[in-house]
Amino acid sequence: xxxxxxxxxxxxxxxxxxxxxxxxxxxxxxxxxxxxxxxxxxxxxxxxxxxxxxxxxxxxxxxxxxxxxxxxxxxxxxxxxxxxxxxxxxxxxxxxxxxxxxxxxxxxxxxxxxxxxxxxxxxxxxxxxxxxxxxxxxxxxxxxxxxxxxxxxxxxxxxxxxxxxx
Numbered sequence: 256x257x258x259x260x261x262x263x264x265x266x267x268x269x270x271x272x273x274x275x276x277x278x279x280x281x282x283x284x285x286x287x288x289x290x291x292x293x294x295x296x297x298x299x300x301x302x303x304x305x306x307x308x309x310x311x312x313x314x315x316x317x318x319x320x321x322x323x324x325x326x327x328x329x330x331x332x333x334x335x336x337x338x339x340x341x342x343x344x345x346x347x348x349x350x351x352x353x354x355x356x357x358x359x360x361x362x363x364x365x366x367x368x369x370x371x372x373x374x375x376x377x378x379x380x381x382x383x384x385x386x387x388x389x390x391x392x393x394x395x396x397x398x399x400x401x402x403x404x405x406x407x408x409x410x411x412x413x414x415x416x417x418x419x420x421x
Contacts, residue, residue: 256333258295260337263381268284271283271352274353281367289333
């Protein structure tokens with residue numbers, strides 16, 4: 256499970272150029288792997304601080320992407336959205352990242368890391384309010400990820416999906 260931090264600053268987002276693994280040479284949001292017993296928000300706060308030295312205040316749960324890199328590598332990436340609160344990003348993990356840049360959402364740096372490509376395919380725009388994700392509720396309900404409570408009419412997300420605002 257991956258977590259990406261969409262940090263907004265005047266219509267721009269923070270992107271770093273990956274130096275290792277899948278996506279080497281591609282631009283990506285700050286982020287990393289969700290650790291055991293760690294909340295998504297805590298992971299986003301930790302990863303942003305470790306990678307850039309920036310603090311994350313008032314994180315908001317965003318969308319997710321289903322990222323299949325190859326037959327052996329499949330990730331779900333959960334996104335956290337936050338507004339920049341000051342300071343400039345420092346490259347604190349220079350072995351993993353070639354540097355950080357603010358990129359205009361309408362003109363993102365290329366090439367893009369697969370999870371970011373998949374996010375764009377969804378039509379997501381971090382500058383707009385999140386809508387209810389009705390289009391994905393039905394397939395998730397069929398898979399049993401969302402169940403109906405016998406005591407309520409509206410669908411009730413399972414504990415895991417409730418964290419992501421779906």
